[in-house]
Amino acid sequence: MQENFIKATAFAALLSASAAVGLTGAAQADSIKIGINVPQTGFAAADGTSALIGAQLAAEQANANGGVNGKNVELVVYDDQASPKSAVPIATKLVEQDEVKIAISGSYSGATRAAAGVFQEAGVPYISAFAVHPEITRSGDYVFRTSFVGEVQGRAGAKLIGESLGKKKVTLITLKNDFGQSLANGFKEAAEQFGIEIISEYEYSIKDRQFGPIVAKVKSDAPDAIYASGYFFTAGPLVSQLRSGGIDVPVIGQEGYDSQKFIEIAGGASEGVIITTSLDRDSDSPEAKDFIAAFEEKAGYKADMVAASGHTAMKVAIAALREAGSEDPKAIRDAIAGLTLEASTGTISFNGLGEVRKDVQVQVVKDGNWHRHSIISDPDLLAPPEK
Amino acid sequence: MLAFELLLQGLVQGSIYALIAVGLTLVYGLLRILHVAHAGLFTLGGYIGVIVTNATGSLLLALLVAMPAMGLLGIGIYRTCYQPLLSRPPYVALIASIGLFIMMEELFRLIFGPYGLSFTAPPLQDTVAVFGVNLKEAELATMIGAVVLIGGLALLTLRTRIGTASRATVTDPKMAEAFGVNIGRIRDINFFVGSALAAAAGVMVALLNNLVEPTMGSVPSYKALAIIVLGGLGDLRGTLIAALALGVIEAYGTIYLGNLLDRDAIAFAFLIAVLMLRPQGLFGRA
The missing domain is CATH 3.40.50.2300 (Response regulator)
Structure with missing residues (x-):
C-alpha cells in the first residue's frame, strides 16, 4: 500500500x-x-x-x-x-x-x-x-x-471608446486581479475626459468561465459599449456568452485577449471585438x-x-x-x-x-484573425508613471 | 424578468454542480473518502467530449464514449489508489487523492497542451426562448441532461436490487455482506456511476464555455466538497438540493454581492452559515 x-x-x-x-x-x-x-x-x-x-x-x-x-x-x-x-x-x-x-x-x-x-x-x-x-x-x-502598466492601457481604452467609437454609456466587466483592477482604474481616470458615463461595473474572478448572471444583468443595463478586462481564457467564454445572450453592442478588451485562442474559443462571436495591445498584425x-x-x-x-x-x-x-x-x-x-x-x-x-514609452496598437477581429483597427499615439495620455 | 433569468442561470450552474457532487457523495457515503481526484475525471471527460466531437461530429457519440470511459477509470482509481489504503485513517486516502488530482492536471497539460481545447464547430450554440428568456441550447441541454441522469440514478437506487444492496452497504457494510451483498462490486458500481456523471458534467461545461483547460477541475474539486458537506455527507437528496441552491445563490450573489464577495467565496460563506446553524448539514440527520 x-x-x-x-x-x-x-x-x-x-x-x-x-x-x-x-x-x-x-x-x-x-x-x-x-x-x-x-x-x-x-x-x-x-x-x-x-x-x-x-x-x-x-x-x-x-x-x-x-x-x-x-x-x-x-x-x-x-x-x-x-x-x-x-x-x-x-x-x-x-x-x-x-x-x-x-x-x-x-x-x-x-x-x-x-x-x-x-x-x-x-x-x-x-x-x-x-x-x-x-x-x-x-x-x-x-x-x-x-x-x-494597466492604467496606461485603461486610459487608451477610454479614448478608443469615447472618442474613436463615440460610445458614451459604458458598462465595465472587470477581472478581479491586479491586471483587471489597474485597467479599470485607468479607464475610470480618463472616462470623464472623453465624455464617458460608467453606468455599471461587475467583477469576476479569474476562475470564472460562466457569466450567465452578469450577462443577464448587463442586458437590462443596456449600455452603448462594454469595456471588459480579462485573459483569452476568460474573455473567450465571456464574449461568446454576451453575444448568445442577445447583447450586440461593441465589446472592447485589452492585451489579455490577444491570442488566436481567443478567436477559437469565442468563434463567430469574436468578430468585431476590439482590443488595445502591443502587437500590430498588419504592421x-x-x-x-x-x-x-x-x-x-x-x-x-x-x-x-x-x-x-x-x-x-x-x-x-x-x-x-x-x-x-x-x-x-x-x-x-x-x-x-x-x-x-x-x-x-x-x-x-x-x-x-x-517604464516603456510606445504607441498603443488597436486590433480588431475580422474574418477570424486579428487585424489593425487603429494606433493610439498620444504621449500625454499614454505617459507611464514617473515615480 | 431579470430575477427569473438569474434563477435559470443559477439552475444551469447548479445542474453542473449536482452532476459532479453526486459522484463524490456516493463515494463518501460508501467509503468515507473525500475523493478530490473526482474533479480530474470531470476534466478528462470534457477533453474526451471535445476530441471525440471534433473527430466524428457527433456530440452524442462523445458522451457515449466519455461516460463509460471515465466510469471505468473511476473503478481503476478505486482499485489502485483507494482500496490499498482502506485500512488506513481517511486522511491518508485524502492525501493520495489530492496528489493524484495534481498529477492528473499536469498530465492533461503535458498531453493536451497548456492552451486548452475548443470545439471546431461547437454544437448546441443557438438560442431558444424559454418563457420569454433567451437560453443557449447547451444551457437547456445541461439542465435536461442533469434531470435525466440524476433521475435515472434515483430510480436505480430506489427500484432495483443493486440499488437496495447499495443502500444497505452504506447503512451497514458488515450486515450487508452477511446477507450476501458483494461489497466490492457495489463499490465498483458506485465509482462507475459517479465518475460517468462527472464525465457528463465535463462535456456539458466544455459545451457551455467552448473551452476545456487542464485546470478546469480546480474550482469544482473544492466546491463540490462544500456541497456534499452542505447536503449532509453521503445524502444524495441533500446533495442535489445543496447543489441547485448554491448555483442559484451564486447567480444572485454575483450580481448583488459581487463587489463584496468573490463568487467562489459565496459557497464557503453559505457553508459556514449553515454549519453554524445546522452542523449536520442542511439535510443530514443529527
Missing part, C-alpha cells in the same frame, strides 16, 4: 528532474547567461510558453548573428507557476547559483513583483515582459518593463513582420502579445549587453536606460522609472 505512494513520488521526482535537466542542460563554457522566470505549469502555462518561445527566438536570432560580445547567449529557464512563492527562490537561484548577468520575467504580476525585489537587491538588471502591476518598476533602478515594420513569421514557424501557432513581449524583453537585454560591451551590471543597467530600440512591439524607450 505504501508502495503505490512511493511509486507516485518517485514518478513525480523523475518528472521534475528530467524537466530541470532539459532546461539547464545545454550549458556552454563561453556564453553569457540570461535568466528567465516563466510559468510552464499551472494556470498561466499557456502565456508562459508563448513568452518563453518568444524569448528563445530572440536569443537564437542573436546567436545566429554572431552572439553578444563574441559569446553566445544562453537562456537559463525556471518555471515559476506564476506564483510569488516560487518566484523568490528562483530569483535567488538565478542570481547566486547561475550568476546570470541580466534576467527577464515572462510571468504575471504577482511573481514578477516578488522576484523584482531580489534582483534589485542583488544589482542584476531585470526586465518584465508583460506584467502590469505598477509596483514592479518601483522596486528600484535595476527593474524595467517593456509593456504598458509595415520589418521587425514586426519578421517576428510574426519567425514565431509562427518556430511555435507552430500564431504569434500573440505575450510572445512579442517575451521577444521584445529579450531583445532589450541583448541590445543592452552589446551596448554595454561588458558584463558589468551597472553598465548593462545604464545601457537599458538609454536604449531606443525597434522591436516587434514598436519603437521603445524607457522613462526614468524604467
Whole structure:
C-alpha cells in the first residue's frame, strides 16, 4: 500500500528532474547567461510558453548573428507557476547559483513583483515582459518593463471608446486581479475626459468561465459599449456568452485577449471585438513582420502579445549587453536606460522609472484573425508613471 | 424578468454542480473518502467530449464514449489508489487523492497542451426562448441532461436490487455482506456511476464555455466538497438540493454581492452559515 505512494513520488521526482535537466542542460563554457522566470505549469502555462518561445527566438536570432560580445547567449529557464512563492527562490537561484548577468520575467504580476525585489537587491538588471502591476518598476533602478502598466492601457481604452467609437454609456466587466483592477482604474481616470458615463461595473474572478448572471444583468443595463478586462481564457467564454445572450453592442478588451485562442474559443462571436495591445498584425515594420513569421514557424501557432513581449524583453537585454560591451551590471543597467530600440512591439524607450514609452496598437477581429483597427499615439495620455 | 433569468442561470450552474457532487457523495457515503481526484475525471471527460466531437461530429457519440470511459477509470482509481489504503485513517486516502488530482492536471497539460481545447464547430450554440428568456441550447441541454441522469440514478437506487444492496452497504457494510451483498462490486458500481456523471458534467461545461483547460477541475474539486458537506455527507437528496441552491445563490450573489464577495467565496460563506446553524448539514440527520 505504501508502495503505490512511493511509486507516485518517485514518478513525480523523475518528472521534475528530467524537466530541470532539459532546461539547464545545454550549458556552454563561453556564453553569457540570461535568466528567465516563466510559468510552464499551472494556470498561466499557456502565456508562459508563448513568452518563453518568444524569448528563445530572440536569443537564437542573436546567436545566429554572431552572439553578444563574441559569446553566445544562453537562456537559463525556471518555471515559476506564476506564483510569488516560487518566484523568490528562483530569483535567488538565478542570481547566486547561475550568476546570470541580466534576467527577464515572462510571468504575471504577482511573481514578477516578488522576484523584482531580489534582483534589485542583488544589482542584476531585470526586465518584465508583460506584467502590469505598477509596483514592479518601483522596486528600484535595476527593474524595467517593456509593456504598458494597466492604467496606461485603461486610459487608451477610454479614448478608443469615447472618442474613436463615440460610445458614451459604458458598462465595465472587470477581472478581479491586479491586471483587471489597474485597467479599470485607468479607464475610470480618463472616462470623464472623453465624455464617458460608467453606468455599471461587475467583477469576476479569474476562475470564472460562466457569466450567465452578469450577462443577464448587463442586458437590462443596456449600455452603448462594454469595456471588459480579462485573459483569452476568460474573455473567450465571456464574449461568446454576451453575444448568445442577445447583447450586440461593441465589446472592447485589452492585451489579455490577444491570442488566436481567443478567436477559437469565442468563434463567430469574436468578430468585431476590439482590443488595445502591443502587437500590430498588419504592421509595415520589418521587425514586426519578421517576428510574426519567425514565431509562427518556430511555435507552430500564431504569434500573440505575450510572445512579442517575451521577444521584445529579450531583445532589450541583448541590445543592452552589446551596448554595454561588458558584463558589468551597472553598465548593462545604464545601457537599458538609454536604449531606443525597434522591436516587434514598436519603437521603445524607457522613462526614468524604467517604464516603456510606445504607441498603443488597436486590433480588431475580422474574418477570424486579428487585424489593425487603429494606433493610439498620444504621449500625454499614454505617459507611464514617473515615480 | 431579470430575477427569473438569474434563477435559470443559477439552475444551469447548479445542474453542473449536482452532476459532479453526486459522484463524490456516493463515494463518501460508501467509503468515507473525500475523493478530490473526482474533479480530474470531470476534466478528462470534457477533453474526451471535445476530441471525440471534433473527430466524428457527433456530440452524442462523445458522451457515449466519455461516460463509460471515465466510469471505468473511476473503478481503476478505486482499485489502485483507494482500496490499498482502506485500512488506513481517511486522511491518508485524502492525501493520495489530492496528489493524484495534481498529477492528473499536469498530465492533461503535458498531453493536451497548456492552451486548452475548443470545439471546431461547437454544437448546441443557438438560442431558444424559454418563457420569454433567451437560453443557449447547451444551457437547456445541461439542465435536461442533469434531470435525466440524476433521475435515472434515483430510480436505480430506489427500484432495483443493486440499488437496495447499495443502500444497505452504506447503512451497514458488515450486515450487508452477511446477507450476501458483494461489497466490492457495489463499490465498483458506485465509482462507475459517479465518475460517468462527472464525465457528463465535463462535456456539458466544455459545451457551455467552448473551452476545456487542464485546470478546469480546480474550482469544482473544492466546491463540490462544500456541497456534499452542505447536503449532509453521503445524502444524495441533500446533495442535489445543496447543489441547485448554491448555483442559484451564486447567480444572485454575483450580481448583488459581487463587489463584496468573490463568487467562489459565496459557497464557503453559505457553508459556514449553515454549519453554524445546522452542523449536520442542511439535510443530514443529527
